Amino acid sequence: MNAIEVHDLHKAYKDVQAVDGVSFEVKTGECLALLGPNGAGKTTTTEILEGYRHADAGTVRVLGADPRTAGLDWRARIGIVLQSDRDLGDLTVRESVHHFAAYFANPRDPEEVIAAVGLEQKAKARNGKLSGGQRRRLDVALGIIGRPELLFLDEPTTGFDPEARREFWVLIEQLKADGTTILLTTHYLDEAERLADRVAVISRGRIVACDTPAQIGNRATATAIVSWAEHGVERAESTSAPTAFVRSLADRLGGEIPQLQVHRPTLEDTYLSLLAEEGES
Amino acid sequence: MSRAIAIGGRRITLELRQFFRDRESALFNFMLPMILLVIFGSVFADQAVGFEDVTFSQYFLAGMIASGILYTSFQNLAIAIPMERDDSTLKRLQGLPMPKASYFVGKAGMVFTAYVAQIIVLLIVGVLFYGVTLPDSATKWFTFVWVSVLGLLSCTLLGIAFSVVPKQGKGASAIVAPIVLVLQFTSGVFFIFTQLPSWMQNFASIFPLKWLTQAMRYVFLPEGAQVIEATGSWELGKCALVLGAWTIGGFLIALKVFRWSARGQN
Numbered sequence: 001m002n003a004i005e006v007h008d009l010h011k012a013y014k015d016v017q018a019v020d021g022v023s024f025e026v027k028t029g030e031c032l033a034l035l036g037p038n039g040a041g042k043t044t045t046t047e048i049l050e051g052y053r054h055a056d057a058g059t060v061r062v063l064g065a066d067p068r069t070a071g072l073d074w075r076a077r078i079g080i081v082l083q084s085d086r087d088l089g090d091l092t093v094r095e096s097v098h099h100f101a102a103y104f105a106n107p108r109d110p111e112e113v114i115a116a117v118g119l120e121q122k123a124k125a126r127n128g129k130l131s132g133g134q135r136r137r138l139d140v141a142l143g144i145i146g147r148p149e150l151l152f153l154d155e156p157t158t159g160f161d162p163e164a165r166r167e168f169w170v171l172i173e174q175l176k177a178d179g180t181t182i183l184l185t186t187h188y189l190d191e192a193e194r195l196a197d198r199v200a201v202i203s204r205g206r207i208v209a210c211d212t213p214a215q216i217g218n219r220a221t222a223t224a225i226v227s228w229a230e231h232g233v234e235r236a237e238s239t240s241a242p243t244a245f246v247r248s249l250a251d252r253l254g255g256e257i258p259q260l261q262v263h264r265p266t267l268e269d270t271y272l273s274l275l276a277e278e279g280e281s
Numbered sequence: 282m283s284r285a286i287a288i289g290g291r292r293i294t295l296e297l298r299q300f301f302r303d304r305e306s307a308l309f310n311f312m313l314p315m316i317l318l319v320i321f322g323s324v325f326a327d328q329a330v331g332f333e334d335v336t337f338s339q340y341f342l343a344g345m346i347a348s349g350i351l352y353t354s355f356q357n358l359a360i361a362i363p364m365e366r367d368d369s370t371l372k373r374l375q376g377l378p379m380p381k382a383s384y385f386v387g388k389a390g391m392v393f394t395a396y397v398a399q400i401i402v403l404l405i406v407g408v409l410f411y412g413v414t415l416p417d418s419a420t421k422w423f424t425f426v427w428v429s430v431l432g433l434l435s436c437t438l439l440g441i442a443f444s445v446v447p448k449q450g451k452g453a454s455a456i457v458a459p460i461v462l463v464l465q466f467t468s469g470v471f472f473i474f475t476q477l478p479s480w481m482q483n484f485a486s487i488f489p490l491k492w493l494t495q496a497m498r499y500v501f502l503p504e505g506a507q508v509i510e511a512t513g514s515w516e517l518g519k520c521a522l523v524l525g526a527w528t529i530g531g532f533l534i535a536l537k538v539f540r541w542s543a544r545g546q547n
Contacts, residue, residue: 051375075377
């Protein structure tokens with residue numbers, strides 16, 4: 001059962017083809033990360049799925065409905081965390097979360113949600129006075145207050161410090177554990193690797209790769225780089241069989257290999273090389 | 282329908298909190314008539330307007346109450362809505378299971394409540410410091426209520442419609458405030474209406490404010506004061522017609538032009 005199905009999606013603005021034949025699906029309960037440079041078509045694609053924009057061509061099914069025509073009952077089943085909200089500045093965190101809970105038939109408990117996003121200490125603060133990271137957590141609180149089956153997260157941790165980001169990841173993992181389907185767009189590859197079951201790399205309006213973080217772009221079978229020191233000289237060798245190479249190296253050097261490192265391509269290496277193949281970087 | 286009203290009711294509370302907590306909006310839309318009343322009331326306190334001992338400060342209070350309608354509805358919404366289009370308020374609401382009508386219920390409820398609060402303060406100041414007497418007949422109070430309701434309704438709808446004109450929230454007040462100011466100058470708020478050139482009087486007669494100030498003078502000036510009006514009559518029937526026409530027109534225009542997102546998006 002798929003929560004999202006996108007087939008051959010097209011969308012142009014004036015003379016720019018923002019989305020140029022995108023197809024993918026997100027299974028129920030899955031977290032899919034959309035990766036790609038600015039202007040690649042991530043936000044346009046997401047906003048079509050959220051019903052904010054209309055596609056020129058292609059078919060879209062979100063929770064079984066077409067976002068163009070879906071009604072308020074459908075809206076109640078999805079949660080949206082937009083990219084940069086500055087609204088509600090004169091209200092407090094508590095007022096905002098309680099207010100929007102009333103839009104749903106079966107909302108989460110507002111106080112529990114405030115606690116879940118770690119804003120208990122700030123519950124009485126005006127939203128306009130929150131730090132960037134606190135503000136994003138408020139947006140997430142408002143995105144999940146209605147107990148959504150499907151949650152859209154658009155660059156949720158931009159501007160977070162590393163500790164806040166890790167706390168945020170724990171929150172999202174709890175939502176995943178509760179069965180929430182998540183479509184995440186992000187610039188942070190460590191975030192995608194940690195949270196996503198699959199990642200889709202989008203470049204110039206097209207999906208150039210889509211797989212698990214471990215498998216994408218032949219990452220699992222790509223050549224590894226083994227580096228070590230021999231007689232005080234640093235050496236490196238790329239190999240598709242690093243285990244055999246290290247064994248022969250150990251035999252040759254007779255024991256511990258000085259400064260041994262086996263470097264597998266990270267998700268970032270793979271992502272950058274995928275984009276380089278597309279002529280993006 | 283009941284959901285639209287239930288959520289709309291909650292939005293009224295939310296809108297009022299935002300209206301009064303935002304210093305700019307509270308000052309510009311709510312406090313301004315009080316400030317102007319104090320200034321004009323003091324400067325032209327004893328200037329006669331041509332009927333018995335009615336003073337300009339009494340004449341001006343009627344104009345300020347009518348202006349209060351324009352401030353809390355038209356000026357307020359024509360500035361606030363473009364800002365909400367910019368700061369993603371409207372985008373958030375579109376993404377929620379909220380009937381669209383609830384947004385307008387919230388706006389209208391805020392406008393009516395803010396106006397009532399404003400009138401109470403204006404009347405207290407007028408009675409205590411500027412020798413204004415409150416109307417003593419039920420007919421005048423009834424007129425006060427229907428003129429206020431029809432005025433608020435038409436100017437709320439016109440404010441919603443006009444919210445598509447400013448391209449950005451930031452510059453909205455620079456577009457809206459001069460329009461309000463020009464209407465006030467030409468409609469007999471700052472000057473005695475009959476002393477204005479006739480082309481100016483004719484211009485002002487197209488818009489609601491002239492009719493609102495005239496009807497408010499009927500409510501707050503003594504019996505017989507209609508001799509100072511251009512036609513020697515209060516013309517309440519004509520006032521109802523003009524406001525009614527703007528209400529219907531404003532509704533149709535708002536329905537046709539209102540946008541949830543900025544131009545260039547769909």
